[in-house]
Amino acid sequence: MTESTSDITMNRIGIVGTGNLGIVLGKQFNQLTSAEITAITDIDSAALSRTATKLGVPETSLYNDYERMLDDEPLDAILIVTPNGLHYEQTVAALDRELHVLCEKPLTINTADAEALVERDELNDTVLMVGYQRHLNPGFIEARKRWALGDLTPKFITAEITQDWRHHFDKGTNWRMDTALSGGGHLYTTGTHVIDAILWVTGLTPKYVTAEMEWHDDIERLDKQSSIIIEFENGAIANVSDSGIVPRTREHIHIWDDRGAVYLEGREWDNRTMKKVNEDGSELSPYMNGGERKTKPEAFIESIQENVAPPATARDALRTTIVKEAAYESAAINERIEITGL
Known part of the structure; x- marks a missing residue:
């Protein structure tokens, strides 16, 4: 009915x-x-x-x-x-x-x-x-089924996200330039997407973080760009690059295991696409181009009505925050940081 x-x-x-x-x-x-x-x-x-x-x-x-x-x-x-x-x-x-x-x-x-x-x-x-929002993207959901919810184990990960924040850094008056309101620089507000996505789709537990950052006006929380290595308990390594001083928004997350790889990619703020690579290196076709997905309001209301956990939870946010905080600490003191609390 x-x-x-x-x-x-x-x-x-x-x-x-x-x-x-x-x-x-x-x-x-x-x-x-x-x-x-x-x-x-x-x-x-x-x-x-x-x-x-x-x-x-x-x-x-x-x-x-x-x-x-x-x-x-x-x-x-x-x-x-x-x-x-x-x-x-x-x-x-x-x-x-x-x-x-x-x-x-x-x-x-x-x-x-x-x-x-x-x-x-x-x-x-x-x-x-x-x-x-990547928790609502069909490509990311499919990748999660392969690793976090599946039986394959990621071994090698590369990720990059870029965006043009040069106008924020040049003017210096936006709330993003006040670390009491922003929490940090480009990594904290934009790079957070790829760190969250890596943790969510793989289900891996971070063990160490090593980072280098380029700071704005020598403020060691207001990063313009960064390079981060995340070492996981299973031996996997993720290389994450983040920049807010380039002219275009681009994103990729490439994750390899013993059966091949999944490539998650996108430009500007369009839906991210997903394609698979076989064990022999050949690419599967067609690509998953984002397809139909729930909006954040749809997923939120559905969680309320069905009394179920939402697609992105407070615990997901905690895991991402722990890794980001370790990255800022590592960059500030130039040391490899051990992750605890996960």
Whole structure:
């Protein structure tokens, strides 16, 4: 029997933070039959008004103080799209009110806060989902079936992600240049995608991290580009390169095992593609070009309705945070860092 509209539970969503991503995800929520953006908060009144117009939210449900929105609005969940350093306190405030949370990555900017959210998440019935979209990409899901959920073992990994952040570094006024809000430089905000993806699809446990970084204005958290070696407990090695001072966005993750390899690749922010390489080096065709996939709002609402873990969890975020923090420590003191806590 087809579910009638009257049988669908409407999830009332509040947005904390506006900007392009908040608008994109807000529109995706409004396209669902079981979700609606009903309130928005932002410290920028002009941006708040523009976003409200685009998402159809009345002036009576607009706020400059997110805690007031959480207290005054009858919400079921919130979407957090603020600077990285605000994510932890805003997530905690929502969980304190028993709301579900979809928080953009990174979940936190230090390991202690990530550990605290994992502990809380695993004791609560509410959904806490992190916005790592590669967990929704069919190519990455297929790769995970091969390794993290399969019986093959990765041996050698190369990964690279690039993006043009030169305007941020040149101007120096964006929140990304304030490590209290960003957590770090390009690796912390963008490189986090490939580190998370490697850990998620392989299921490997990192043992050591060695990193070199080029810093912006000698601030040893504000990296412009980096080179990282991750050694895993099974003996596998990953070489990860990250740059924010090149003119185009490109990404690849190549993972080899005894049966061949999987290549995950993409340009700009288009869907990433996946292709397989046979044991003899020949390439399989056709490539998986991303195909149909859930949006982050779809996956989030599905997790709430079915009471299941979301595609990207707080524990996924913790594992990524631990590796990133080790990379910054290694680059700062020029030493190989042993990973603990995993």
